Amino acid sequence: MGIQVWFIVLGVGVMTLIVWDGKRRKLKQRSSSAAGITPKKQAVEAAPISNQPAEPISPPQANASTVSTPNIEGLTGGSRIGSATHILGKVIADEPVLIKGRLEGTLIAPNHPVSVTASGHVASYIEGSCVDIDGHMVGTLKANTKATLLSRARLQGVVEAPRLECMAGAWLQIDVAQSANRQRVAMVS
Template structure:
Protein backbone atom coordinates (compact mmCIF):
# COMPACT_ATOMS: atom_id res chain seq x y z
CA UNK A 1 0.00 0.00 0.00
CA UNK A 2 1.12 3.47 -0.81
CA UNK A 3 1.51 6.34 1.60
CA UNK A 4 -1.74 7.91 0.33
CA UNK A 5 -3.69 4.83 1.36
CA UNK A 6 -2.16 4.88 4.85
CA UNK A 7 -2.98 8.57 5.23
CA UNK A 8 -6.58 7.96 4.16
CA UNK A 9 -6.95 5.08 6.65
CA UNK A 10 -5.38 7.18 9.39
CA UNK A 11 -7.76 10.06 8.59
CA UNK A 12 -10.80 7.76 8.72
CA UNK A 13 -9.64 6.33 12.06
CA UNK A 14 -9.12 9.80 13.55
CA UNK A 15 -12.53 11.03 12.33
CA UNK A 16 -14.20 7.93 13.81
CA UNK A 17 -12.51 8.59 17.17
CA UNK A 18 -13.63 12.25 17.10
CA UNK A 19 -17.23 11.26 16.38
CA UNK A 20 -17.27 8.63 19.14
CA UNK A 21 -15.73 11.07 21.62
CA UNK A 22 -18.37 13.68 20.73
CA UNK A 23 -21.16 11.17 21.30
CA UNK A 24 -19.63 10.15 24.64
CA UNK A 25 -19.45 13.80 25.77
CA UNK A 26 -23.02 14.42 24.64
CA UNK A 27 -24.33 11.45 26.67
CA UNK A 28 -22.28 12.52 29.68
CA UNK A 29 -23.65 16.08 29.46
CA UNK A 30 -27.25 14.84 29.18
CA UNK A 31 -26.83 12.63 32.25
CA UNK A 32 -25.34 15.55 34.21
CA UNK A 33 -28.11 18.04 33.36
CA UNK A 34 -30.87 15.60 34.30
CA UNK A 35 -29.56 15.27 37.83
CA UNK A 36 -28.28 18.78 38.55
CA UNK A 37 -30.42 21.81 37.73
CA UNK A 38 -30.62 23.16 41.28
CA UNK A 39 -27.60 25.43 40.88
CA UNK A 40 -29.31 27.73 38.39
CA UNK A 41 -31.53 30.33 40.03
CA UNK A 42 -33.10 32.49 37.33
CA UNK A 43 -34.08 32.44 33.71
CA UNK A 44 -31.39 34.98 32.92
CA UNK A 45 -28.78 32.62 34.37
CA UNK A 46 -30.13 29.82 32.20
CA UNK A 47 -30.21 31.89 29.05
CA UNK A 48 -26.71 33.20 29.69
CA UNK A 49 -25.37 29.69 30.25
CA UNK A 50 -27.26 27.73 27.65
CA UNK A 51 -29.08 29.85 25.14
CA UNK A 52 -32.60 28.70 24.46
CA UNK A 53 -32.15 24.92 24.56
CA UNK A 54 -31.67 24.09 28.24
CA UNK A 55 -34.62 24.94 30.43
CA UNK A 56 -35.03 25.41 34.18
CA UNK A 57 -37.54 23.96 36.64
CA UNK A 58 -40.64 26.01 37.28
CA UNK A 59 -41.27 24.62 40.75
CA UNK A 60 -40.52 27.81 42.68
CA UNK A 61 -41.92 30.35 40.22
CA UNK A 62 -45.45 29.88 41.52
CA UNK A 63 -44.48 30.17 45.19
CA UNK A 64 -45.70 33.19 47.12
CA UNK A 65 -43.81 34.46 50.12
CA UNK A 66 -45.85 33.39 53.11
CA UNK A 67 -44.35 36.01 55.38
CA UNK A 68 -45.90 39.04 53.64
CA UNK A 69 -48.19 37.54 51.01
CA UNK A 70 -46.04 39.14 48.30
CA UNK A 71 -44.42 37.40 45.38
CA UNK A 72 -41.01 35.95 46.17
CA UNK A 73 -37.87 37.34 44.52
CA UNK A 74 -37.91 34.46 42.04
CA UNK A 75 -41.61 34.80 41.22
CA UNK A 76 -41.96 34.34 37.47
CA UNK A 77 -38.20 34.33 36.95
CA UNK A 78 -37.66 30.56 36.96
CA UNK A 79 -39.95 30.22 34.07
CA UNK A 80 -39.20 27.34 31.84
CA UNK A 81 -38.93 23.90 33.32
CA UNK A 82 -37.70 20.49 32.37
CA UNK A 83 -40.63 19.33 34.46
CA UNK A 84 -41.83 15.77 34.25
CA UNK A 85 -45.55 16.58 34.52
CA UNK A 86 -47.53 18.28 31.77
CA UNK A 87 -47.28 18.35 27.99
CA UNK A 88 -44.01 19.33 26.33
CA UNK A 89 -43.63 20.40 22.72
CA UNK A 90 -39.96 20.22 21.74
CA UNK A 91 -37.89 22.58 19.62
CA UNK A 92 -38.32 20.40 16.52
CA UNK A 93 -42.12 20.14 16.99
CA UNK A 94 -44.55 22.11 14.82
CA UNK A 95 -48.31 22.02 15.41
CA UNK A 96 -51.03 23.53 13.23
CA UNK A 97 -54.40 23.45 14.98
CA UNK A 98 -55.90 23.59 18.43
CA UNK A 99 -54.06 22.21 21.48
CA UNK A 100 -56.39 21.49 24.43
CA UNK A 101 -54.85 20.26 27.68
CA UNK A 102 -55.99 19.69 31.24
CA UNK A 103 -52.39 19.97 32.45
CA UNK A 104 -49.51 22.40 32.11
CA UNK A 105 -48.14 22.98 28.61
CA UNK A 106 -44.52 23.83 27.78
CA UNK A 107 -43.78 24.96 24.22
CA UNK A 108 -40.28 25.15 22.75
CA UNK A 109 -41.26 24.75 19.08
CA UNK A 110 -43.84 26.28 16.73
CA UNK A 111 -47.63 26.38 17.12
CA UNK A 112 -50.21 27.90 14.77
CA UNK A 113 -53.83 27.89 15.98
CA UNK A 114 -54.81 27.92 19.65
CA UNK A 115 -53.51 26.60 22.97
CA UNK A 116 -56.13 26.08 25.68
CA UNK A 117 -55.18 24.87 29.14
CA UNK A 118 -57.81 26.40 31.41
CA UNK A 119 -56.55 27.15 34.93
CA UNK A 120 -53.19 25.59 34.02
CA UNK A 121 -49.70 26.86 33.31
CA UNK A 122 -48.73 27.62 29.71
CA UNK A 123 -45.08 28.46 29.15
CA UNK A 124 -43.33 29.53 25.96
CA UNK A 125 -39.56 29.11 25.96
CA UNK A 126 -37.23 31.61 24.25
CA UNK A 127 -37.00 29.24 21.25
CA UNK A 128 -40.78 29.15 20.71
CA UNK A 129 -42.57 30.83 17.82
CA UNK A 130 -46.33 30.83 18.38
CA UNK A 131 -49.06 32.30 16.16
CA UNK A 132 -51.99 31.31 18.33
CA UNK A 133 -54.45 32.45 20.93
CA UNK A 134 -53.54 31.31 24.45
CA UNK A 135 -55.97 30.59 27.28
CA UNK A 136 -54.70 29.42 30.67
CA UNK A 137 -54.29 30.16 34.36
CA UNK A 138 -50.68 31.37 34.48
CA UNK A 139 -49.12 32.14 31.12
CA UNK A 140 -45.36 32.73 31.07
CA UNK A 141 -43.87 33.89 27.77
CA UNK A 142 -40.19 33.93 26.87
CA UNK A 143 -40.49 33.48 23.10
CA UNK A 144 -42.36 35.03 20.19
CA UNK A 145 -46.17 35.20 20.32
CA UNK A 146 -48.56 36.65 17.77
CA UNK A 147 -52.08 36.21 19.14
CA UNK A 148 -54.48 37.04 21.93
CA UNK A 149 -53.83 35.98 25.52
CA UNK A 150 -56.38 35.24 28.23
CA UNK A 151 -54.70 34.42 31.56
CA UNK A 152 -57.22 33.89 34.36
CA UNK A 153 -54.55 34.31 37.07
CA UNK A 154 -51.33 35.86 35.82
CA UNK A 155 -49.41 36.78 32.68
CA UNK A 156 -45.61 36.98 32.87
CA UNK A 157 -43.45 38.34 30.06
CA UNK A 158 -39.81 37.36 30.41
CA UNK A 159 -36.92 39.52 29.08
CA UNK A 160 -36.75 37.52 25.83
CA UNK A 161 -40.51 37.78 25.12
CA UNK A 162 -41.91 39.38 21.98
CA UNK A 163 -45.71 39.66 22.07
CA UNK A 164 -48.20 41.10 19.59
CA UNK A 165 -51.91 40.96 20.44
CA UNK A 166 -54.52 41.63 23.10
CA UNK A 167 -53.69 40.51 26.64
CA UNK A 168 -56.35 39.92 29.30
CA UNK A 169 -55.31 39.00 32.85
CA UNK A 170 -55.75 39.70 36.57
CA UNK A 171 -52.02 40.20 37.20
CA UNK A 172 -49.47 41.36 34.64
CA UNK A 173 -45.68 41.06 35.03
CA UNK A 174 -43.40 42.45 32.35
CA UNK A 175 -39.67 42.03 32.86
CA UNK A 176 -37.19 44.51 31.40
CA UNK A 177 -36.33 43.63 27.82
CA UNK A 178 -39.73 42.22 26.84
CA UNK A 179 -41.30 43.65 23.68
CA UNK A 180 -45.06 44.28 23.68
CA UNK A 181 -47.20 45.52 20.79
CA UNK A 182 -50.89 45.42 21.67
CA UNK A 183 -53.35 46.14 24.43
CA UNK A 184 -53.51 44.98 28.02
CA UNK A 185 -56.94 44.55 29.59
CA UNK A 186 -57.64 43.78 33.23
CA UNK A 187 -59.94 40.85 33.73
CA UNK A 188 -62.83 41.42 36.13
CA UNK A 189 -64.30 38.82 38.46
CA UNK A 190 -67.30 38.30 36.14
CA UNK A 191 -64.95 37.40 33.27
CA UNK A 192 -65.36 40.68 31.37
CA UNK A 193 -62.36 42.84 30.57
CA UNK A 194 -61.41 46.49 31.04
CA UNK A 195 -58.74 48.08 28.80
CA UNK A 196 -55.80 49.52 30.73
CA UNK A 197 -53.08 50.32 28.23
CA UNK A 198 -52.29 50.36 24.57
Protein backbone atom coordinates in the same frame (compact mmCIF):
# COMPACT_ATOMS: atom_id res chain seq x y z
CA MET B 1 -25.72 -35.16 16.69
CA GLY B 2 -24.05 -32.16 15.18
CA ILE B 3 -23.31 -28.83 16.86
CA GLN B 4 -26.10 -27.13 14.89
CA VAL B 5 -28.71 -29.45 16.36
CA TRP B 6 -27.47 -28.69 19.88
CA PHE B 7 -27.74 -24.92 19.23
CA ILE B 8 -31.30 -25.39 17.98
CA VAL B 9 -32.29 -27.45 21.03
CA LEU B 10 -30.62 -24.92 23.35
CA GLY B 11 -32.39 -22.00 21.58
CA VAL B 12 -35.80 -23.70 21.86
CA GLY B 13 -35.16 -24.35 25.56
CA VAL B 14 -34.20 -20.72 26.23
CA MET B 15 -37.23 -19.39 24.35
CA THR B 16 -39.51 -21.71 26.38
CA LEU B 17 -38.04 -20.35 29.63
CA ILE B 18 -38.55 -16.76 28.44
CA VAL B 19 -42.21 -17.43 27.59
CA TRP B 20 -42.83 -19.15 30.95
CA ASP B 21 -41.17 -16.26 32.81
CA GLY B 22 -43.35 -13.74 30.95
CA LYS B 23 -46.49 -15.68 31.84
CA ARG B 24 -45.36 -15.91 35.47
CA ARG B 25 -44.80 -12.14 35.64
CA LYS B 26 -48.22 -11.41 34.11
CA LEU B 27 -49.95 -13.70 36.63
CA LYS B 28 -48.01 -12.11 39.49
CA GLN B 29 -48.95 -8.60 38.25
CA ARG B 30 -52.64 -9.55 37.92
CA SER B 31 -52.77 -11.11 41.37
CA SER B 32 -51.05 -8.13 43.02
CA SER B 33 -53.35 -5.64 41.26
CA ALA B 34 -56.41 -7.69 42.28
CA ALA B 35 -55.18 -7.61 45.89
CA GLY B 36 -54.75 -3.81 45.69
CA ILE B 37 -50.94 -3.85 45.85
CA THR B 38 -49.37 -1.36 43.44
CA PRO B 39 -45.86 -2.12 42.15
CA LYS B 40 -43.30 0.64 42.82
CA LYS B 41 -42.91 1.58 39.16
CA GLN B 42 -46.65 2.15 38.72
CA ALA B 43 -46.86 4.12 41.96
CA VAL B 44 -44.22 6.55 40.72
CA GLU B 45 -45.91 6.98 37.34
CA ALA B 46 -49.33 7.47 38.97
CA ALA B 47 -48.11 10.16 41.38
CA PRO B 48 -50.30 13.27 41.14
CA ILE B 49 -48.88 16.36 39.47
CA SER B 50 -49.17 19.52 41.52
CA ASN B 51 -51.60 22.04 40.08
CA GLN B 52 -49.95 24.87 41.98
CA PRO B 53 -48.54 27.66 39.82
CA ALA B 54 -44.81 28.25 39.80
CA GLU B 55 -43.31 30.18 42.69
CA PRO B 56 -43.30 33.95 42.23
CA ILE B 57 -40.16 35.26 40.57
CA SER B 58 -38.56 38.35 42.02
CA PRO B 59 -37.55 41.04 39.53
CA PRO B 60 -33.87 41.26 38.60
CA GLN B 61 -31.65 43.63 40.56
CA ALA B 62 -31.32 47.04 38.92
CA ASN B 63 -27.62 47.26 39.69
CA ALA B 64 -26.76 43.73 38.56
CA SER B 65 -24.40 43.54 35.59
CA THR B 66 -26.07 40.42 34.22
CA VAL B 67 -29.81 39.88 34.21
CA SER B 68 -30.72 36.29 34.95
CA THR B 69 -33.93 34.90 33.52
CA PRO B 70 -35.93 32.27 35.36
CA ASN B 71 -35.79 28.72 34.07
CA ILE B 72 -39.27 27.86 32.81
CA GLU B 73 -38.02 24.68 31.16
CA GLY B 74 -38.03 22.84 34.51
CA LEU B 75 -41.67 21.78 34.05
CA THR B 76 -42.19 18.28 35.44
CA GLY B 77 -44.96 16.30 33.85
CA GLY B 78 -47.50 17.64 31.43
CA SER B 79 -47.35 18.11 27.68
CA ARG B 80 -44.29 19.35 25.83
CA ILE B 81 -44.15 20.73 22.33
CA GLY B 82 -40.53 20.16 21.36
CA SER B 83 -38.29 22.61 19.52
CA ALA B 84 -38.49 20.57 16.30
CA THR B 85 -42.31 20.37 16.43
CA HIS B 86 -44.67 22.60 14.42
CA ILE B 87 -48.38 22.31 15.23
CA LEU B 88 -51.18 23.79 13.11
CA GLY B 89 -54.58 23.61 14.78
CA LYS B 90 -56.21 23.37 18.18
CA VAL B 91 -54.67 21.87 21.33
CA ILE B 92 -56.79 21.31 24.45
CA ALA B 93 -54.86 20.13 27.51
CA ASP B 94 -55.86 19.13 31.01
CA GLU B 95 -52.26 19.30 32.26
CA PRO B 96 -49.35 21.77 32.28
CA VAL B 97 -47.99 22.65 28.82
CA LEU B 98 -44.45 23.64 27.81
CA ILE B 99 -43.90 25.06 24.29
CA LYS B 100 -40.41 25.01 22.82
CA GLY B 101 -41.49 24.73 19.18
CA ARG B 102 -44.10 26.43 16.97
CA LEU B 103 -47.85 26.52 17.54
CA GLU B 104 -50.08 28.18 14.97
CA GLY B 105 -53.60 27.93 16.30
CA THR B 106 -55.25 27.63 19.68
CA LEU B 107 -53.97 26.24 22.98
CA ILE B 108 -56.48 25.90 25.82
CA ALA B 109 -55.43 24.67 29.28
CA PRO B 110 -57.65 26.82 31.53
CA ASN B 111 -56.74 25.13 34.84
CA HIS B 112 -53.02 24.57 34.30
CA PRO B 113 -49.82 26.58 33.74
CA VAL B 114 -48.63 27.23 30.19
CA SER B 115 -45.02 28.20 29.41
CA VAL B 116 -43.46 29.37 26.15
CA THR B 117 -39.66 29.11 26.22
CA ALA B 118 -37.24 31.43 24.42
CA SER B 119 -37.26 29.13 21.36
CA GLY B 120 -41.08 28.97 21.32
CA HIS B 121 -43.26 30.75 18.74
CA VAL B 122 -47.04 31.00 19.15
CA ALA B 123 -49.54 32.58 16.78
CA SER B 124 -53.23 33.02 17.55
CA TYR B 125 -54.53 32.14 21.05
CA ILE B 126 -53.25 30.80 24.40
CA GLU B 127 -55.34 30.28 27.52
CA GLY B 128 -54.03 28.96 30.83
CA SER B 129 -54.27 29.53 34.56
CA CYS B 130 -50.75 30.99 34.79
CA VAL B 131 -49.03 31.82 31.50
CA ASP B 132 -45.27 32.50 31.24
CA ILE B 133 -43.93 33.84 27.92
CA ASP B 134 -40.19 33.95 27.20
CA GLY B 135 -40.47 33.51 23.43
CA HIS B 136 -42.47 35.04 20.58
CA MET B 137 -46.24 35.39 20.48
CA VAL B 138 -48.64 37.10 18.11
CA GLY B 139 -52.30 36.96 19.06
CA THR B 140 -54.38 36.73 22.22
CA LEU B 141 -53.01 35.62 25.57
CA LYS B 142 -55.60 34.86 28.27
CA ALA B 143 -54.34 34.05 31.75
CA ASN B 144 -56.96 33.19 34.35
CA THR B 145 -54.60 33.91 37.28
CA LYS B 146 -51.46 35.71 36.08
CA ALA B 147 -49.50 36.41 32.90
CA THR B 148 -45.71 36.76 33.18
CA LEU B 149 -43.67 38.20 30.32
CA LEU B 150 -40.03 37.29 30.83
CA SER B 151 -36.99 39.22 29.58
CA ARG B 152 -36.82 37.60 26.10
CA ALA B 153 -40.57 37.82 25.45
CA ARG B 154 -41.70 39.38 22.17
CA LEU B 155 -45.46 39.87 22.30
CA GLN B 156 -47.87 41.51 19.89
CA GLY B 157 -51.64 41.36 20.32
CA VAL B 158 -54.03 41.26 23.28
CA VAL B 159 -53.33 40.24 26.88
CA GLU B 160 -56.29 39.44 29.12
CA ALA B 161 -55.28 38.73 32.72
CA PRO B 162 -56.18 39.83 36.24
CA ARG B 163 -52.42 40.25 36.94
CA LEU B 164 -49.68 41.06 34.44
CA GLU B 165 -45.98 40.89 35.30
CA CYS B 166 -43.42 42.15 32.82
CA MET B 167 -39.67 41.65 33.28
CA ALA B 168 -37.10 44.15 32.01
CA GLY B 169 -36.13 43.44 28.41
CA ALA B 170 -39.51 42.19 27.20
CA TRP B 171 -40.88 43.80 24.02
CA LEU B 172 -44.61 44.47 23.91
CA GLN B 173 -47.12 45.91 21.49
CA ILE B 174 -50.39 44.93 23.12
CA ASP B 175 -53.90 45.80 24.18
CA VAL B 176 -54.46 44.94 27.84
CA ALA B 177 -57.93 43.63 28.67
CA GLN B 178 -59.01 43.25 32.27
CA SER B 179 -62.54 41.84 32.60
CA ALA B 180 -64.97 44.11 30.73
CA ASN B 181 -62.74 47.18 30.35
CA ARG B 182 -59.96 47.21 27.77
CA GLN B 183 -57.10 49.70 27.73
CA ARG B 184 -54.72 50.44 24.86
CA VAL B 185 -51.08 50.02 25.90
CA ALA B 186 -47.98 50.03 23.75
CA MET B 187 -44.63 49.63 25.49
CA VAL B 188 -41.14 48.92 24.30
CA SER B 189 -38.37 48.21 26.74
